[in-house]
Amino acid sequence: GAVVSQHPSWVICKSGTSVKIECRSLDFQATTMFWYRQFPKQSLMLMATSNEGSKATYEQGVEKDKFLINHASLTLSTLTVTSAHPEDSSFYICSAGGLDSGNTIYFGEGSWLTVV
């Protein structure tokens, strides 16, 4: 299957700082990318949907000014958690799909964020 890669796999940052997570589609062009967060033993919660070259569409309750999403190219989307707080600590997962991937959405490995 197609490959979606996230970086970093885990990151620790101080409260009040910003952290960026990258999501790359390695072998297909991702016209649409999705960002999720997941708490232990819970399902994935969709945060936002982004189409290449457009502003992201955020789910209800997700602060767009806090979780900045950029999808500037067909192979890269970034999620920046601004002014991070301990409650932002979570597992963040991206997924991607496009014409090249048919009707299949592929997921990245996930990124653990710990805010101290």
Place this chain on the structure above:
Amino acid sequence: LAKTTQPISMDSYEGQEVNITCSHNNIATNDYITWYQQFPSQGPRFIIQGYKTKVTNEVASLFIPADRKSSTLSLPRVSLSDTAVYYCLVAQMDTGRRALTFGSGTRLQVQP
């Protein structure tokens, strides 16, 4: 958006066949059905995808009835390493801007 419903958990023993059913009553004409497997601290991994009838690959089979309002993932002869959470996802990609929401998933526990 097609909402999905799955059993919260299932238990099985090594070597048995496991069938996990997902209900998606409001599936749209262009929606595909995809199943994923997730281990702790990892992203979901693609297992199988189908539109109707039956699909089989090297790891699983997917059964979809004619009305497409449900689907069943079949895992033949499970092993301990199949202990994971399984999600069904109903969506289409050709319209691009389609939000994908997950149901609760099914936590499969395989015992020796």
